[in-house]
Amino acid sequence: MADGTGAVEIHAISKRRFDAYVVWARGVGPLPPITEVEWLEVKPAKVLATVFVDLTDRDLNSAVLAPDLAGKYRAVETLQSHTNIPDAVNGTAESMVRVLKNYNNARTQGDEKPSADFFAKVVKESKLHTRFKYLRDSPSAVAAKRLIEIAMRWYDNQDGSYVEQFQTTGFDPRVWELYLWAMLREAGYRVEQPKPAPDFLARGILGDFYIEATTANPPPPNLVVPLPETAEAIHDYIHNYLPTRFSGPLWAKLQKRYWEREGVQDIPFVIAVQDFHQDLSMTWSQSALFEYLYGVRIEEVESDGKVQKVEVPVTDLEWGDKRLPSGFFKLPDSEHISAVAFNAAGTLTKFNRIGIAAGMGEPNVTARHEGRRFANDNTGVEEEFSQVVSEDYEEDWIDGLTVFHNPNALRPLPFEALPGAAHVFEEDGLHRQFFPAGHLVTSTTTLTVKNGSGPTTSVAAH
Structure with missing residues (x-):
């Protein structure tokens, strides 16, 4: 498509590529009810556009966007009441x-x-985190870096410490926060960042809710527990050790008593926790x-020749000299926590996959998920899958997220x-699960860099 000369x-592009540049632009307040149907680009992302249906009056409209002088993609022209999609x-x-x-x-807004x-x-x-340096310098992380460079403008x-922590001791927790922010925006929310806390206030047509992020971080070097290798060690690790890694950060958030702050007591409050205590x-x-x-605890019990899954109560957690109460949703004051969210895939590698799928990668870097x-x-x-990440690859920010609802909320x-x-x-005293079709259970990504006539290098990550 051209201007006649x-x-x-002007290229038709995927919604995935369009959103990589534009999804961050949603501000505060409810989103207008629209459905986008076409996406266009003057490469390389100099001008973007979308054609959309206004669901209020069924009009076919469009918006043209370009980066303002601060690099934020914002609307520069809006066209209304088109006759049909080709027009x-x-x-x-x-x-x-x-x-x-x-x-x-055209792209100057005046308030940059x-x-x-x-x-x-x-x-x-010398103080930079090793994964920050990987993101900044590694050819295999180029797509993630380019995606984050766009997002960071919004x-x-x-709290004034994000950049310093992102580069040093708080790299993983800050990536988790950035993931949650991206997930909420993709889900159609306008997202506020209250000061000083909670981290996010998501505002949408179906209602508002708060999210506070936290992470299970590495223990001191002398207390690191090696990853298990035998079936017995894996059982002990999952059922006795790992729960203690979650108890600390969740208990700490409970002690903050966020629900006593103005406004927080009126709408659902979610804690989003991620596990960074050890690689893999x-x-x-x-x-x-x-x-x-x-x-x-879910255990398999054999009865009359059949294996059934049953729920076994766990009152306490025991690991070494630690003895902690189990059942976070049964603790005093936990009724103020509406749910706990978790996504093992909410890591830097997800930014890389989504960046590659949006066309932000380099041709010498390939990824297999x-x-x-x-x-x-x-x-x-559950099914095994193996996919090359390309511009035809589909993955949403929310893919892999599990929400554990508090029955006492x-x-x-x-x-x-x-x-x-x-x-x-919880339903009728039992715990049930609903998984959307294609829900991500667990995965790794292998990134391969071809160095011209030189050696090929590969990096595996979650």
Whole structure:
């Protein structure tokens, strides 16, 4: 598609690529009810556009966007009441050409403010986190870096310490926060970042809720527990050790008593926890979190020649000299916690996959994502998968997220608040689970870098 002279090429692109640049732009307040149907680009992302249906009056409209002088993609022209989609695409393309020809003036908003630069070094090189340096410097992380560079222009440095922690001791927790922010925006929420806390206030058509992020972090070097290798060691690790890693951060958040703050007591409050205490430990984290939250363990019992799964109460957690109460949702004051959310896939590697799928990677870097998902036919069967990550690859930010609902919550979180997530809940005294088709269970990603005529290097990560 061109402007008649062939000077400007306008490409149809995927919603995935469009959102990689634009999903961050949602501010505060409820989102307008629209459905996007087409997405366009003047490469490389100089001008973007979308054609959408306004669900209020069924009008076919479009919006043209370009990066303002601070690098934030914002609307520069809005076109209304197109007759049909082909006319909408042609009219929008003409608008994109006009914007490009008057580019600097068209994209100037007049209220630009500098945003935080996550990669502007604020400490000595020796203090930088190894994974931050990997993100900053490694060819295999280029897609994640480019995606984060776009997102960071919209992210509020809420407590003034985000960049310093992102580069040093708080790298993993800050990536987890950034993941949650991305997930909420993709889910259609406008997201506020209250000061000083909780981390996020998600505002949507179906209601509002708070999310506070926390992480299970590495213990002191002398207390690191090696990853188990035998079946007996894995059982001990999952059922006795891992729950103790979740008890600390969740208990600490409970002691903050966020529900006593103005406004927080009125709507659901969710704690989102991630496990970074050891590389690859999150392979088993979700089942351990289930046990700690509900104070029950799922065991297989044979009766009359049949194997059945039964719930066994777990009153206390014991590991070494530690003895802690199990059943977080049974603790005093826990009724103020509506749910706990977890996603083993909410890591830097997810940013890389989504960045590659949005066309932000380099041609010499390939990624293969493999693991287990629930079948797409809603049978509830887990299936192995192996996919090359390309621009045809599909993955949502919410993919892999599980929400554990508190049966005693004073303000329950509706399932519809996060419909793309898996949900664990209590019904008739038993714990049940709902998994959307294709829900990600566990996975790893192998990134391969081809260095011209030199050696090929591969990196595996969650």
